Amino acid sequence: MSEQAAFGSTGHRSSRVIFGAAALGAMSQERSDQTLEIVRDLGINHIDTAADYGESELRLAPFLGEHRRDVFLATKTGERSGDRARAQLERSLERMGVDHVDLVQLHNLVEEEDWRRAFSPGGAAAALFRASAEGLCRHVGVTGHGLRIARMHLRSLAEAPFASVLFPWNHALAEIPDYATDVDRLRAVCAERGVAVQTIKSVARRRWEDTNARRFSWYEPIEPGAALDRAVAFVLAEPDLFLNSSSDARLLRATCEAASSPITAPAPAQLARDRDEHGITPLFDGDRLEVI
Numbered sequence: 001m002s003e004q005a006a007f008g009s010t011g012h013r014s015s016r017v018i019f020g021a022a023a024l025g026a027m028s029q030e031r032s033d034q035t036l037e038i039v040r041d042l043g044i045n046h047i048d049t050a051a052d053y054g055e056s057e058l059r060l061a062p063f064l065g066e067h068r069r070d071v072f073l074a075t076k077t078g079e080r081s082g083d084r085a086r087a088q089l090e091r092s093l094e095r096m097g098v099d100h101v102d103l104v105q106l107h108n109l110v111e112e113e114d115w116r117r118a119f120s121p122g123g124a125a126a127a128l129f130r131a132s133a134e135g136l137c138r139h140v141g142v143t144g145h146g147l148r149i150a151r152m153h154l155r156s157l158a159e160a161p162f163a164s165v166l167f168p169w170n171h172a173l174a175e176i177p178d179y180a181t182d183v184d185r186l187r188a189v190c191a192e193r194g195v196a197v198q199t200i201k202s203v204a205r206r207r208w209e210d211t212n213a214r215r216f217s218w219y220e221p222i223e224p225g226a227a228l229d230r231a232v233a234f235v236l237a238e239p240d241l242f243l244n245s246s247s248d249a250r251l252l253r254a255t256c257e258a259a260s261s262p263i264t265a266p267a268p269a270q271l272a273r274d275r276d277e278h279g280i281t282p283l284f285d286g287d288r289l290e291v292i
Contacts, residue, residue, distance in 0.1 A: 002044050003260070008197075009163065009196075012072045012102065014045060014046035015045050015046050016241075017042075017245055017259045018048050019046065020244045020246060021047050022053045022054075022247035027249075029062070042252070047071050049074070049076070050107055051078065052076075061095065073098065074101060075104055075105070077105075079124055082126060086127045086131060093136065099136075100135055101138070105140070105142060105143045106128070106143065107143055110146050119159050139164070142166070143198075144166070146284045149168070150183045157189055164198060166198040166199070168201040168283065170199075170204055170231060171275070172275055173201075173283075175275075176286075179286075199242065202231055202234075204220070204280075205220045205278060206281045207220065216247060216248035217248045221251055224251065224254035227274045227278050230274060233264065233265065234265065236263050237265035243259065
């Protein structure tokens with residue numbers, strides 16, 4: 001069973017492994033139902049989806065019809081104008097068959113122009129906080145990719161009382177000094193303000209090199225085994241961090257099994273060997289690899 005921890009100041013104790021429902025985006029309903037039963041069996045009580053994760057929100061609807069009270073439900077909007085963000089949130093509620101979500105997040109808010117639009121008068125940020133006041137969502141968060149995102153999250157937190165942040169974090173990215181410093185600063189602010197910290201790409205190996213491989217995510221994940229166990233432990237050894245599971249649902253059980261084992265921080269030398277032996281490299285480089 002997945003360990004639980006307070007999800008920031010929301011009042012909810014979330015499983016530290018959060019189900020990344022992007023995994024359902026291209027699945028059939030039957031396969032989605034089977035996957036969500038595994039989610040329940042593993043003790044995961046927090047589901048994270050998005051309006052642009054294919055059919056994910058629709059695939060969640062039957063499950064939520066039976067188990068809505070049992071899960072913390074999060075979605076995201078990529079819209080930057082207030083009217084469009086509100087409309088997309090309402091569409092998400094309709095697609096999932098629910099009257100509210102626990103968390104709606106501004107999706108991938110990293111580009112300067114997007115950020116300015118979202119926080120402008122009539123922008124998405126104000127619209128989502130109004131939706132929260134009206135009961136369509138309980139909390140508002142912010143997410144993003146790339147090596148600039150920790151700095152952008154700090155700017156966002158200076159503008160509005162977000163309940164959560166989400167960003168990529170793994171032991172390969174931790175080897176990039178400037179990014180690691182930005183993440184440390186962000187985590188310190190989140191700890192001070194009671195903001196939940198979610199991580200993604202924790203079990204990423206590298207960008208795909210095999211063009212013929214069958215792909216379930218846009219990056220190649222670490223295969224189940226000791227290296228994946230250590231990648232999970234690298235994240236969850238830090239008590240303030242949550243780990244959002246890969247969009248490759250085949251890794252879900254292995255990720256939760258690693259999370260259920262006694263967690264100790266892996267030795268840096270062993271993680272360095274894992275990077276060398278398994279070809280684990282950062283997905284982002286601040287330059288040509290910033291775009292997903």
